[in-house]
Amino acid sequence: MKEGKEVKAAATPNGKIDQIIDKYQGDSSALIQVLLEIQSENHWLPKEALEKVSEKLEVPLNQIQHVATFYKAFSLVPRGRHEIQVCMGTACHIRGAPRVLDAVQDLLGIHPGETDLDLKFSLNTVNCLGCCALGPVMVVDGKYHGKITPTEAEKVLKDYD
Amino acid sequence: MPRINSPAELEELRKGILSNRDPNKPCITLCSGTACHASGSKEVAASIEEEIKKQGLSGKVDFRKTGCHGFCERGPIVVIHPEKICYLQIKPEDVPEIISQTIKGKKVVERLLYTDPSTNEKIVHEFEIPFYKNQERLVFGSNGEIDPTSINDYLALGGYSALAKALSEMTPEQVLEEVKKSNLRGRGGGGFPAGRKWEECRNAPGEIKYVIVNADEGDPGAYMDRSLLEGNPHSVLEGLIIGAYAIGSHEGYIYVRQEYPFAVENVGIAIQQAKEHGFLGENILGSGFDFTVKVHRGAGAFVSGESSALMTAIEGRVGEPRPKYIHTAIKGVWDRPSCLNNVETWATVPLIINKGADWFAQLGTEGSKGTKIFSLVGKVNNTGLVEVPMGITLRDIIYKVGGGIPGDKKFKAVQTGGPSGGCIPEEKLDMKVDFDELAKAGSMMGSGGMIVMDEDTCMVDLARYFLDFLSDESCGKCVPCREGIRQMLKILTNITKGKGKEGDIELLEELSEVTRDASLCALGRTAANPVLSTIRYFRDEYEAHIKERRCPAYVCKELISYYIDPEKCKACMICLRQCPAGAISGGKNQIHVINQDKCTKCGTCFEVCPPRFGAVKKISGEPVPPPIPEEARMIARESKEK
DSSP: OOSOSOOGGGSOOHHHHHHHHHHTTTOGGGHHHHHHHHHHHHSSOOHHHHHHHHHHHTOOHHHHHHHHHHSTTOOSSOOOSEEEEEEOOHHHHHTTHHHHHHHHHHHHOOOTTOBOTTSOEEEEEESOOSOGGGOSOEEETTEEEOSOOHHHHHHHHHTOO | OOOOOSHHHHHHHHHHHHHTOOTTSOEEEEEOSHHHHHTTHHHHHHHHHHHHHHTTOTTTSEEEEESOOSOGGGOSOEEEETTTEEEOSOOGGGHHHIIIIIIITOOOOGGGSEEOTTTOOEEOBGGGSHHHHTOOOSSSGGGGTSOTTOHHHHHHTTTTHHHHHHHHHOOHHHHHHHHHHHTOBOTTSSOOBHHHHHHHHHHSSOSOOEEEEEEOOOSTTOOHHHHHHHHOHHHHHHHHHHHHHHHTOOEEEEEEETTOHHHHHHHHHHHHHHHHHTSSBSSGGGSSOOBEEEEEEEOSOGGGGSHHHHHHHHTTSOOOOOOOSSOTTTSOGGGSOEEEEEHHHHHHHHHHHHHOHHHHHTSBOSSSBSEEEEEEEESOSSOEEEEEETTOBHHIIIIIITOOOGGGOOEEEEEESGGGSEEEEGGGTTOBOSHHHHHHTTOOOTTOEEEEEETTOOHHHHHHHHHHHHHHHOOSOSHHHHHHHHHHHHHHHHHHTTOOOTTHHHHHHHHHHHHHHHOSSHHHHTTTHHHHHHHHHHHHHHHHHHHSOOOTTSOOGGGEEEEEOTTTOOOOSHHHHHOTTOOEEEETTEEEEEOTTTOOOOOHHHHHSOTTTOOEEEEESSOOOOOOOGGGOBOOOHHHHO
8 A cells, every 4th residue: 555545534433443442451461352443343443543552451552563564454544445356265276276376466566465555455465364265265245156267356456446 | 031040941942933833844954155255156145035925935944044065166055945955056046946946846957967977877866976975074064954044043053952961970180081082183274282271271270261263274275264163153252151161261262264254244143142041241151150252353464363373463553473381271361271272173072072072083093083174275176164183184184085186187286284384296105194194295284275276287486486485474573584584585586487407406405494594473384385396396396497498387477488389370369369468460361479578477367269270389498489581470261151
C-alpha cells in the first residue's frame, strides 16, 4: 500500500472500537482478542486505535506493535474493498496454485500483502483453507472458487468493481 | 433447560430425547463442513428446506445440517436415513427429485449415487462406498450423524456418558491409569504419550493448573482438527473435562485459529450448551468437581501451534516459543502446570473411558494404538478425511481408501507430517503407518496430513516450497532456525532456477544437521526434514537440476520451455488468442510458433491446447528446436476441400 491516499475515511466511528476495548477493560491477556475484534470490525488497525488499546489495557505500545506485526491476521494499513485469498497450501501448490497466483499478480499489479492504489483489491496468500479437494482455491470476499485455472481466476476478478 | 445434577438425571434426559425420536422417521442429513460449504451446500440446504414445505412434508421428515462427512471430493453430500442412501455432489436443482422420489416414493435416484470406478456399479449406501468401507471411523464417525449445534444430537448418541462414568465411578487416579494403559499418543505431531503428560502435570506442584486444546492447526493440507471441532465440538469438550478431572485442573482453554470461523462459532455454542446442562461450571453432575473453559482465538502464526508458543499467546503476548528445559506440564501458562493436547487426542478420551483401555489398545500396532485421522489430499482420486487403524499400509490408504491417482498418472511420493515431515517414495508404499515407522522412513506422523504426489511434482521444488513456508513462519528468535532455513532456501531456490552448483547437496545436508541440532523449538529442529527426505529418496532429481539444468517433472519455470510441435498443431488459434504475453505467432491455417524471448512460461498454451491435438510440449534440459521456416507453416486442409 502506497502512502498518500485518504485513509481515515474507511475507519469505523470510534464508538465501536471503544465498545470492544471496554469489554476487556484492564485485562492485558486479552490483547490479541481485542485486536482481532477491532481488525474484523474495521478491517485494519489504525494508530489511534492501538494507542487507545495501549491506554485501556495498560500494555506498552511497543508490545502492541510487536503483536500487531507478528500475526498475519492484522493489517496496519487500510485494506481494499475486496479481499482476495489465494491458497498456497501443499495440496493446492502441487495442483498449480503458484500459476494462479502469478496470473492474479500480473492482472492486479500487486504482490501478496498489498492493496492496489484504488483500494479495490487486497491480495493475500493463505497457508491452507482446508478445502483441499477443491484445490487450487481462490477466495474473493468469502466466496470460494475451486479447481481454478489462471485464466479463470482472471475472469473472476474482472467481474468486481 | 434445567441443569443436570447427577448421572441418573443425565440418563433420564437421554431416554427422553430418544423416546421423542422415531428411528424410522426419514431424516435428510446434509454435510455442511467448510469444504462442502465452499462447493455450495448452503444453497442446497435452502432448497431442501423449501422443498420439504412445498411438497407438504413439514413435520414428517427431519432435516439435519451435519459436520464434515470426510468425502470432500464429492461434496455436498446428502444421506437419507434410516436407509443411509448416499447422494453425492448435490446441486439445488437435484433436491425436488430427491424429496419426491426418495422421501415420498422410497425410490433411489440412480444418477446421484456413487459409481464404483473399477466395476462401474452404482452404490446405494454410504457405508458400502470403498472410501468409507475401508475405514475405521471411531472418533470421526459421529460427525455425519449430528448437528454440531445440537447438544441433544450428541446426547442421543451417548454423549457425556463417559464424563458421567469418570466422575461418578472412577477416581482421578483411575481415569489417569486408564489413559496411561491405553497408550494413547498425542495426535498433534510429537506422539508423546498423553497419559504420561497428564501424570506429570497432575504431580506438578501448584494449586492452579490448566488444560488446553490445541486447535491451531497450521499444517498446510491438514484439516481434521477443524472438521472435528466444527462437526462434533462436544466430543472434544467431553474429553477435555475428563482430562481436567484426572489432572486436577479447573480451568481450560481452547486455542483455535481465527481462520476457522465455523469452528470458533460451534465451539462457542457447545460451551454455552454444556454450561446450561451443567457439564461445565460448578459441581459438575453433582460430583463436586468444578471446571470452566475459555476460547482463545489465534491470529495466524504457524509457530504459535508449538506448545510453549501457544501458551505464551494465551497470556496475550506474541506467540513465540520459549526454551523447554522444564516441561510445560510443569511450567506452562503463567508458569503454572499446563497440559496441552491436540483436538483429536482429547476427542479420543471419551471413547477410552467408555470402552476401556484394553479395547483401545487392541487396535493399532505395538507402539501406536487406536486409529488416526488423516487428511488425504493432493493428486488422489478421493480427497478427504479418512480414519484408519494405526498399522495400515500406505498403499491401502492411497489406493483402497483414496482410490489411487487420477488421470492415469504415476505415483511418485507421499508427503506426511506437514512442513516438518518428509516424502516417502513408491518403494516404501507397503510400509505400515504408525508413529515409529514414519520416523524411521525420515518423515513423521505430524498432525496427519498426507499429500499424494504424482510424476508432475518436482521434489526439489517441493522442498523449496516447504522451506519457503518455514522461513516465513520462523519467528526469528533463534539464529540456527532463522538463518539455517534462510540459507537452505537460498540454495534450493538457486537449484530450481538452474543456478545450482556442484557441492550444493552436501552443503544442504550440513546445514540441515546444524539447524536440527541447535534450534530452540520443533519448528527449526524438524525444518530440514523435507530437504533431507527428498535428497535421500530423490537425489537424482537434485542432480538433474544441478548438472544437466533439467527439471525431470517439468515444473521449475527457469528450466523449462514451451514448444508447439509443428506436426501436431492444427492452427486452431486457441493458444494464440489466450497467450497473455502475445508470444505466439501464427494465424488461420498457419502453424503457431512460440517466440521464446517473449514467453513468460505461464503455461496457458499448454493448458488450453485441446487434448486431442496435444501440440504444446514442455521441454527441459535440451535446446528448443528452431522455429520452422515461415514458408512451411501453411497447413493445407485437403480433407475439407474434397
